Amino acid sequence: QNDDDQLIIDAGQKQFGATTCEACGMLYSVDSPEDNFQHTQFHQRFLDTIKFVGWKKERGMAEFWDGKIILVLPDDPKYATKKAEDVRRIADTELGFQQVSLSSPKAAKTYLFINSDRMVVGCVVAEPVRQAFRVLEQPEKPKDMTKEDFMERHRAWCCSTVPEKAICGISRIWVFSMMRRKGIATRMLDTVRNSFMYGSHLTKDEIAFSDPTPDGKLFATKYCGT
Ligand code: ACO
Numbered sequence: 001q002n003d004d005d006q007l008i009i010d011a012g013q014k015q016f017g018a019t020t021c022e023a024c025g026m027l028y029s030v031d032s033p034e035d036n037f038q039h040t041q042f043h044q045r046f047l048d049t050i051k052f053v054g055w056k057k058e059r060g061m062a063e064f065w066d067g068k069i070i071l072v073l074p075d076d077p078k079y080a081t082k083k084a085e086d087v088r089r090i091a092d093t094e095l096g097f098q099q100v101s102l103s104s105p106k107a108a109k110t111y112l113f114i115n116s117d118r119m120v121v122g123c124v125v126a127e128p129v130r131q132a133f134r135v136l137e138q139p140e141k142p143k144d145m146t147k148e149d150f151m152e153r154h155r156a157w158c159c160s161t162v163p164e165k166a167i168c169g170i171s172r173i174w175v176f177s178m179m180r181r182k183g184i185a186t187r188m189l190d191t192v193r194n195s196f197m198y199g200s201h202l203t204k205d206e207i208a209f210s211d212p213t214p215d216g217k218l219f220a221t222k223y224c225g226t
């Protein structure tokens with residue numbers, strides 16, 4: 001019955017010209033006025049969420065020619081924690097997480113990458129962890145499997161069962177789709193390693209990724225040099 005489902009989806013796409021917006025990620029049908037309307041609204045909300053007007057006391061962590069990284073802590077003023085939360089929600093939606101709470105919200109540190117157009121284009125949530133499970137190699141996604149099914153299954157067997165010592169857990173890492181492959185995630189993690197623990201620099205072995213997606217794993221493998 002999987003094949004039938006796929007057929008219906010394929011037919012639907014041909015008939016209604018389904019397309020995915022490169023910016024906000026919404027799948028909609030360009031030929032449907034209703035869909036276009038919904039997309040316009042969703043797209044605008046997305047842009048509003050990543051818009052960064054700035055605030056007086058920013059915790060600047062790093063500056064680059066194309067942007068900067070700021071840190072938001074749980075006890076920061078509401079306007080800061082709200083922005084961090086809203087961006088995290090965008091990331092969660094894209095990662096397919098539904099209302100996943102943080103393991104230690106009071107200790108979670110949110111790093112935001114703000115680009116020169118004043119948009120939040122990167123978000124990393126780092127939390128203290130005592131142990132982690134090393135990510136293992138896993139096969140490619142079979143063609144007949146949906147991304148969701150794959151990720152569901154993939155999470156169960158991507159990690160070793162032997163816990164290893166880690167200090168900093170990366171529970172979310174997200175970069176705006178149109179700003180990927182510009183080293184934003186790399187620079188954010190370098191900044192996390194330099195600042196997560198006061199006065200010490202964490203090695204790549206001391207950070208751990210929780211629940212990596214296929215994208216996340218490709219990145220993590222490269223970043224950690226494994
Ligand atoms: N495919 C293959 N290699 C990749 C990919 C990819 N999709 N993404 C990164 N890499 C590798 C490359 O070698 C890259 O170097 P190169 O561009 O010179 O070849 C290197 O990692 C560094 O990449 P960055 O530019 O620093 O990574 P980027 O800023 O693009 O962000 C990220 C990577 C965060 C995974 C981004 O693709 C993303 O947000 N994806 C959607 C959300 C997601 O899946 N996040 C990970 C979830 S796991 C978790 O949250 C714990």
Ligand code: ZN
Nearest residue numbers: 021023024043
């Ligand atoms: Zn859009």
